[in-house]
Amino acid sequence: AVAVCAPLPVLGRDVEVPLVGGEKVTYAALDYAASAPALQRVWDDVAAYAPYYGSVHRGAGYLSQLSTDLFEQSRATVAEFLDLRDGDQVVFTRATTDSLNLLASVLPAGTRVFAFETEHHASLLPWRRDDLTVGYLRAPRSPEQAVAALEEALAGSGDGPKLVCVTGASNVTGEIWPVRELAAAAHRHGARIVLDAAQLAPHHPVSVRDLDVDWVAFSGHKLYAPFGAGVLAGRGDWLDAAEPYLAGGGASRTVARELDGSVAVEWQQGPARHEAGSPNVIGAYAVASACRALTEAGFDRLVDREQYLIERLRAGLAGIPQVRVLTLFGEEHPRVGVLSFVVRDWNSSHFSAALSAEYGIGVRDGLFCAHPLVRTLLGGETAAPSECGAPEASLPGERSLNAIRVSFGAGTPDEHVDRFVAAVRELVSDGAQWAYRTEGGRCVP
Ligand code: PMP
Helix, strand or coil, rough: CCCCCCCEEECCCCCEHHHHHHEEEEEEEECCCCCCEEEEHHHHHHHHHHCCCCCCCCCHHHHHHHHHHHHHHHHHHHHHHHCCCCCEEEEEECCHHHHHHHHHHHCCCCCCCEEEECCCCHHCCCCCCCCEEEEEEEECCCHHHHHHHHHHHHHHCCCCCCCEEEECCCCCCEHHHHHHHHHHHHHCCCCCEEEECCEEEEEEEEEEECCCCCCCCEEEEHHHCCCCCCCEEEEHHHHHHHHCCCCCCCCEEEEECCCCCCEEEEECCHHHHHHHCCCCCHHHHHHHHHHHHHHHCCHHHHHHHHHHCCCCCCCCHHCCEEEECCCCCCCCEECCCCCEECCCCCHHHHHHHHHHHCEEECCCCEEECHHHHHHHHCCCCCCCCCEEEEEEHHHCCCCCCCEEEECCCCCCCHHHHHHHHHHHHHHHHCCCCCCCCCCCCCCCC
């Protein structure tokens, strides 16, 4: 037996949900990639702070001062968690999508952006500004191919500003990308690089210094801190040179009415420039609390525990021939606790509905906001899925139009993975299903 640490306490461990027959079971949350449950520690920290809640940067009272201090300390905690360089900034945002849109808004006009088509839509789409050009790179089939493709795209791309956007770990396959090598390639060609760490940061320590990326973005709600905050961290020069992402109080240092009737603004430098409006202090505090909790629990031990669960899952699924795991780099490639698959003769939406209704297991089905990647993995371009997933693919033998994703993390007990594997085995042994009737009738063809 492998000696691994215990899961960290999270909220929702004892939540009971009804099954189709009326019986109740404890919920198995296996959708961490969408939103992870809050660490108990984050919840406790937030509850302990709540009586002292006050406005940040906007009050003379004691609790306002305290909240301001905690907000700025949270920034420092995140900087330490990400191992930032001197001079790097931490900007609090709403989540990864917001962070990447913020970065897109500060890119100098004419910046050439390079992104693999395998990205999550949050890192694929924000660059579509009129004054930028975007080069989408085809899905690579190995980490080496990814680096070579980027090198090729950047070679001869000129002297102007360039940005590469890359994911640290895929939200579909869970595969870990060769970030350090891609950053080196980007820098060799004078490009900057932003790391979408939405899926990597909750599962692996991220060192900005060591990976040598220019920016990193992640979401609190995937890092066990579901209180509405995310982070964009990294180099300050483009952030300080651009117009604020949002215009308003907090972003402006002075505002004066001119004699000609216009209004002159001097904007802040530093993170405040892009944090207009009253800051989400509880969200920031929760993110910092999660960073501390992961570090104090021993992030490396959590990584080991997750790898142990991944092996348990892989071994279980390997014994079920109807299951096809989706992968770009091969099933043996290192991954985080995220895995997508299809089941022969099953519609993925119906399969996921059955996992919920008959076993109390919460997974996700669909195209996971990464349509080009999932279509590539499923083998070809497909029509957009209908509201119910893809009922038209539910006939036996037809190709799936969407997939099922199982994902877990620091709070997942062995039992959830075991229950999941047993449920998959039982469902496929029921034989081909061309329709699964959920109780509410949502996916009845
Ligand atoms: N990037 C990746 C890789 C993701 O998995 C997600 C969320 N699924 C995002 C970006 C967007 O994160 P959010 O919805 O928290 O903005």
